[in-house]
Amino acid sequence: MALSFLRSSVIARNVKRQLYQNKRNAGYVVLIPEIGEDAENTLLSDNGLPEFSDLSIEKCIATISKQSLEYEQGVRQIEHASEDCKNAFKEVFTPLEKLDTQLELTWGMAKTLYLGNSSLMPTKSYIQIHERAHKARSTKFNSEPIFQAAITEKNRLKNLTDEEQRLLDKYILEGKLNGLDVKGIKRERLNNILSGLQKERQMFRDKVNIANKVFTSTITDPSVMREFPDSLLQSMTLGSDPTKGPWKVTLQPHIYEPFMQYCSDREYRWNTWQAHVQRCSNYVNKEIETGSNLENIRGLRKEQAAILGYETYGDMSMETKMAGSVENVNNVLDSLLESARSMQDAEIELLQRYAQERGFDVKLEHWDIPYWQRKQKWSLYGFDEEKIREYFPLPRVITSLFNLCSKLFNIQIVERTGPHTWHKDVKFYDVYDESSQAPIANFYLDPYARQDEKIRIYDDAGWHIAIRNKCTSTATTPLSALIFNFQAPTADKPSLMTFNEVGILFQRFGHSLRHLLTKANYSEVAGLSNVEWDAAEVCGQVMTHWLYDPETIRSVSSHVETGEPIPEDIVKNLRNIRGHMSGYNLCKELYLSRLDLELHTKKDFWRDIVRDMWPKYHALPFDKYDSHPLSFTKIFSEEWGSAYYCRLWSRMIAADIYSAFEEARKADQDILEVGKRYKDTFLAVGGSCHPSEVFRRFRGRDPSPHALLQNLGLPKKAMIEE
Structure with missing residues (x-):
């Protein structure tokens, strides 16, 4: 996960001091402790599971430092062995898999503890661990001998399996993007560019964090x-x-x-x-303006792409995307905009009428929309997240979710007591396949918010952490953690969830199934590893569609006091509510997706790009002081440059996948057959096959945006009711 949220208030204050006093970039020095007996891997219990109850910052740092050094030494040994190897899978890639196993496990444990109880794993300590582990793991993708071994093996072998092909392609592409086939002065310049980008992105992030607090x-x-x-x-x-x-x-x-x-x-x-x-504009505080950082990042990324042989940074980014090209993405975005833009005009007009009828006698502006949108939603559908909590007690929702997965995918999810956890609220589960006597995977579930212990961000209320990947050569099975911030239970009531929170639980659990149910042999392409960015959220999004199935929503809900199922009118409204101002909401997402691509494929000044694009996507006029790109951390300080569209693309693919279940139901066919096909493709294959091919195996054709538009109620021509 990107480190956008990994800066505590203490760090922010330190950065602020640096910005105002000496203009130096913030940074972190990773201190490697002396390695002795305490650095042995004492983080596991006898059963091979993490010893969370006895985990300390010192142990984590000592262990990750020792494992990182061993990892780097191991890569050097494999490099030496690769020079005369006859079988790269046996002599290079399988040994690399074994190296990964322990480092990934410790890294995953630290991340789990950080998100599950940041008082036990403070931000600064986790960043130290994360950066040391990341530095070690990157050595294999920056290795010329391993890069050449992958190329040689691909040219030598003609009958590679999909998984073997994907494994070799991953090492080759990673090496190419790291500049391993760039020599001389260009290579030196590339290294300087990457160093400059890291500093600029860090400065951008820190300034936005300060602006959020100022x-x-x-x-x-x-x-x-x-x-x-x-x-x-x-x-x-x-x-x-x-x-x-x-x-x-x-x-x-x-x-x-x-x-x-x-x-x-x-x-x-x-x-x-x-x-x-x-935020971060010259209109507010020149000390923390990010305009110069934004243009520096754009310039450096363009130069990086050119050195690596790409016309633009957007073109380079598409190497790791299912879409394949900027043109393909733009075509899909344009087709969605065609339906959404006219609908937005109608929605704003209706919202204006609604507000006027309630005494709002001025024209709606940007700062009015969220308030009146919520009010209108309540009037139309009786929808208030807080008021329907009583129909979604967490124990009932979890039981129903597990039952649905058991039915669709022929698995069993069984709670196990005994394993050590980081808090008494955390539960541990085994996952059994239909043919397994032993668990094929395990996961932790930490559902409740804990004041001052868990990270809180509004748009990402839960996390899935892949603690350990499946790997055949080391006989390891998948292990993950699901961490949320749901309402804690009281003495007389269980945790009660909003419908949005139920969706978050379903989404994250659907995402985890790709990790837990993988059939791949190499951890480097198993589960969520190596899945193209714009297909990474597909399985989570597929799971959320089940919440709009009346039978499923009734099974998930039960009034906390009476036990009565959720009323039919609420079920109907929950299904209809997806279409409420869907044109307006989709246009916002389409705009940001296209803005990201334009900023990374064109040379124009950022404000000129915004002014040109704005009226094509928005019914309300552009405010001349609006400087939103200057705080667009997703694309400038995180990893989502030329990739912001990915979540929308995943939604499109997921809607198309789920429509196969709906088609089977309408044709009185067995949806369990569709569930098996989905399990055998998307859940089992993971990153060991290109998602376009996986989709064709499941659906028998290429994807279409039609199902997404239909779910949002957008295929029909926008009409304003008289």
Whole structure:
């Protein structure tokens, strides 16, 4: 996972001091402790599972340092052996698999502990571990002898399996993108570019983090907060009583997003919105403006791509994507926009009417949409996330989710007591296939929010961590952790979930199934490893579609006090609600996806690109002070440059996959046959076959955006009701 959220407030303060005093880039020095007996791998129990109850920062750092050194030494030995090897799979790639096993496990344990209990694994310590492990693992993809061994083996062998082909292709592509076939002055320049990019991206991230904290607004009037849910009041309160205030507004995502939806005071909304879209611009604070960093990143990425033989950075990025080319992506985005844009105009007009009928007598602006969108959703569908919690007690939802997976994929998920965990709330499960006597995989489930112990970000409320991959040569089975921030139970009530949270649980668990049920032999291409970026979220998205199946939603729900199933009108509304302002929502996503690609394929100044694109995607006019690209961390400081479209692409593929289940149901065919085919393709194959081929094996054709549009209610021509 990218490190966008890995900076604590302490680190942010340190960075701020650096920015204001000496303009130096923030960085981290990894200190490797002396290696002695304490550095032995004491992190595992006798049963081979992590010893979380006895895990310490010191043990993690000592172990990862020892394993990293051993890894780097092992790569050098394999490099030497590769010079005269007769069978690269036996003499190079299988030994590399064995090297990976222990390092990946320790790295995964540290990440799990960081996300599951950051008080036991603070941010700074995890970054130290992450960067040391990442540096070690990258040595095999920066190795010229291993790169050449992969090329030689691919040319030598004619009857490679899909998995073997993908393994060799991965090493060859990684080597190419790392510049292993670039020599002389160009290679030296490439290294300088990569170093410069790292510094610029770090500076961009740190400035945005500071900007998120610099803006604050205090609300003392309780009437402004009357519509806010209790959980949001709790997060914003500065006093001891969340109902009395005062309350603090910040630009942190888990505050900003819901604040804009629930704040009834237009002036507060405007103030917060303009601070949000002007972050890191010259309009606010020149000390933390990111415009220069943004253009430097674009320039360096363009030069990087050129040295590696690509016309643009966007073209280079497509090497690791299912879509294959920028042109293919743009064609799909344009086809979706054709349906979504006219619908957006109709939706804004209807929302304006709705607001006017309730006394809002001015034209809707950007800062008004989230608030009135939520209000309209409630009026149309009686939909309020907080009010339907009582129908989704977590124990019922989890049981139903496991039963659905057992039915569709012929597996059994059984809780096991005994394994050590990082908290008493964490449960451990074994996964059995229909033919297995022993578990084929295992996972931890840590469902509840814990104040000051877990990372909180609004748009990513849960994580799946692949702690250990499947690997035949080392006889290891998949192990993962699912970590969420759901409402904790009380003495008299279980944890109650919003429908959105149920979707998050289904999405993350569907994602984990690709890791847990893989049949691949090499860990480097097993499960989620080596899956093209724009296909990585497909299996999670497929799982969320089941929540719009009436039978499934009824099985998942049960009133916490009466046990009654969720009312039919709510079931119907939950299905219809996906289409609420779907044109507006989709256009926002299409815009950001295309903006990312334009910024990485064109030379124009960023603001000129924005001004040119804006009216094609938005019904509301562009605000001349809006500087949103300057805080677009996903593409400039994380790994999503020329890849922001990936989540939308995964949604399109997932909708098409799920439509196969719907077609079978309508034709009175056995959906379990479709479930088996899905398990045998997407879940079993993982990264050992190109996703385009996997899709064709499952669906018998290439993917289409039609199913996604249909789910969102967008195929029909937009019409405003009279």
